[in-house]
Amino acid sequence: MSTKTTIRIQRFNPDKDKKPYFDEFVIEPTPDTTVLDALHMVKADQDGSVTFRRSCRHAICGSCAMNVNGSNMLVCKTPLRSVTDKKGVVTIRPLPYLPIIKDLVVDRSSFWKQYQRVKPWLIAPDDVPEQEFRVSPEEVKALNDAETCIMCGACYSSCQVIAMNKEYIGPHALLKAFLRVLDPRDTAPAERLADLAGYDGVYRCHTIFNCIDACPKGLNPTQAIETLRKLAQRRLAFEEERKARQQTIKEPISV
Numbered sequence: 001m002s003t004k005t006t007i008r009i010q011r012f013n014p015d016k017d018k019k020p021y022f023d024e025f026v027i028e029p030t031p032d033t034t035v036l037d038a039l040h041m042v043k044a045d046q047d048g049s050v051t052f053r054r055s056c057r058h059a060i061c062g063s064c065a066m067n068v069n070g071s072n073m074l075v076c077k078t079p080l081r082s083v084t085d086k087k088g089v090v091t092i093r094p095l096p097y098l099p100i101i102k103d104l105v106v107d108r109s110s111f112w113k114q115y116q117r118v119k120p121w122l123i124a125p126d127d128v129p130e131q132e133f134r135v136s137p138e139e140v141k142a143l144n145d146a147e148t149c150i151m152c153g154a155c156y157s158s159c160q161v162i163a164m165n166k167e168y169i170g171p172h173a174l175l176k177a178f179l180r181v182l183d184p185r186d187t188a189p190a191e192r193l194a195d196l197a198g199y200d201g202v203y204r205c206h207t208i209f210n211c212i213d214a215c216p217k218g219l220n221p222t223q224a225i226e227t228l229r230k231l232a233q234r235r236l237a238f239e240e241e242r243k244a245r246q247q248t249i250k251e252p253i254s255v
């Protein structure tokens with residue numbers, strides 16, 4: 001890696017630009033410099049108007065998702081050297097398919113609207129059992145995967161269906177819906193599955209797998225969508241099974 005790296009940043013200020021263009025900045029990174037560090041170096045030393053989102057710097061908040069050399073990723077956890085090409089250049093764009101507010105900041109309104117649509121909160125039973133809700137190891141793994149999602153938008157803005165149709169629920173919200181449908185405490189799986197099986201729901205997914213490639217947490221929204229498709233076809237039976245199971249787990253554990 002050369003001692004100097006050229007950072008190409010897509011710029012766009014809607015107040016004065018007709019279309020996006022690229023600015024180039026040369027920095028001297030260390031071996032530990034991340035892509036986010038590089039953006040901070042540019043902003044601090046060369047052009048304070050370069051605009052981007054970030055917060056935690058620890059791959060937790062999801063606010064720093066951007067497109068680097070054509071792939072969506074969290075720039076705070078990406079070493080600059082891992083994305084620097086042979087000519088010493090790194091190209092940074094905003095997340096694709098979303099309206100640009102300024103430079104690398106996009107409008108995520110459609111992303112959050114779809115998240116709200118799937119009611120990502122728990123609909124708990126009125127009659128909470130005194131014993132714990134028991135969960136199988138397979139369910140724990142599925143729930144853990146969905147819960148690990150930090151809502152960064154990398155999957156959403158890599159999805160070819162989203163590129164054409166912002167009414168599609170999207171992989172992020174479907175993964176969170178999956179979390180609630182599989183949650184043994186939730187009382188409305190059939191209602192949820194009916195909504196997910198409707199227009200612009202699970203059957204819109206083209207199974208292109210871009211969401212899996214883009215996810216910085218290594219999650220698998222495509223598999224969750226596939227499971228939701230299967231459950232949607234037997235949603236009433238699934239809910240009855242859920243209720244029957246809750247009845248049995250109220251019984252004392254036999255030893």
Ligand code: FES
Nearest residue numbers: 056057062064076
């Ligand atoms: S700054 Fe929070 S995930 Fe990157």
